[in-house]
Amino acid sequence: MARPRKFDEEQAVDAALEAFWTTGYEATSTQELCEATGLGRSSIYNTFHSKRDLFRRALALYIDRRTGELTELLDTDLTIHAKIGTLLERVVAEESEHDRGCFFVNSAIELADRDAEVAQELERDYRRRLDALTAAIESGRRDGDVDRAKDARALAHFVIATIGGIRVSARAGADRAALESVARTALTAL
Template identity: 40%
Template sequence: MARAREFNDNAVLDAATDRFWRQGYVATSVRDLGEAMGLVPASLYNAFGSKHALFALCLDRYLDRNMRERIERLEASHPPRAAIETFLKEIVARSLADPRGCLLVNSALEVAPHDVEIGSVIAARLGELEAFFHRCVLAGQRDGSIAAASRARDLARLLLTTVMGLRVLARSKPEPALLRGAARQALALLDPPFKEQST
């Protein structure tokens, strides 16, 4: 009969995620993880298999909470143009508030180039974010809030690039005016052309 776990999964995964987030994947040892999670190495391996498997679980869980849930919330509660604007504003606010940066972006820079499995997870999640922007742009072009002359796919990719750039920039130069200005300029590219009203 298998022995029941004697710890709270959410609590230990939160602790592991925070340690990976603060130190990076490579610099975080199994001992570091055990200390953060309150587990001896044997218990950690028995519960999660390996450091790599634990990191993949933490990353996937982080992305569900911090990207997928935000996308679902904004699409359900905002018109398409406002959903894009709110997403970027929240990214700027989060980037300024949390010196750890974004675990997705940190992992894309540190782990993905050397790890096919993690790289495929990151690529898939970035694809989800691009798809969200693409849906919003198409809907915004239909309702007139976004320039119809621009290719929706190109605008979606521009917005994805803006999000990644904001997150990277915030790690070395977390200046509110800089980040907000960059986001504002990206959003300006969505504006439909000005039409003079006839008098």
């Protein structure tokens, strides 16, 4: 038919994700996007149409990966207490290891009230995580390590908020020991 692409599209989105993740949307220039992806301007605009569209692709890729990790964890046969415990522990470890935070949280804070489509994507993912967690908690009731008097959905909201809280605290300078104590205290509320 015609001249074929010389690059892999998902690989380019992945590189763009790295750039947006470490620098944020506004502060990442199209020039930096070119350098990060290794593509020329034409290739980027021909494929992704605009900086904003490329960002949305990067966000979707990130969300897919993260949701994949979550469902994978929830599908193990750990107790629900252990599942949530390792979930929080992973967040603490990640925040301690680098300092670019979580791309979901970063995007929510920077763009959610300014870009309706980004906000919708974030909200959709929030609901997906909420439903997955709620189901896991519901079905984990028999484990006996979750307060049966508490609403599973409320606990799921709480777990999600705790994750966000740990991430904000990490960005505000809390050290690893502090983050770990937050995780431990949160587990107490289950």
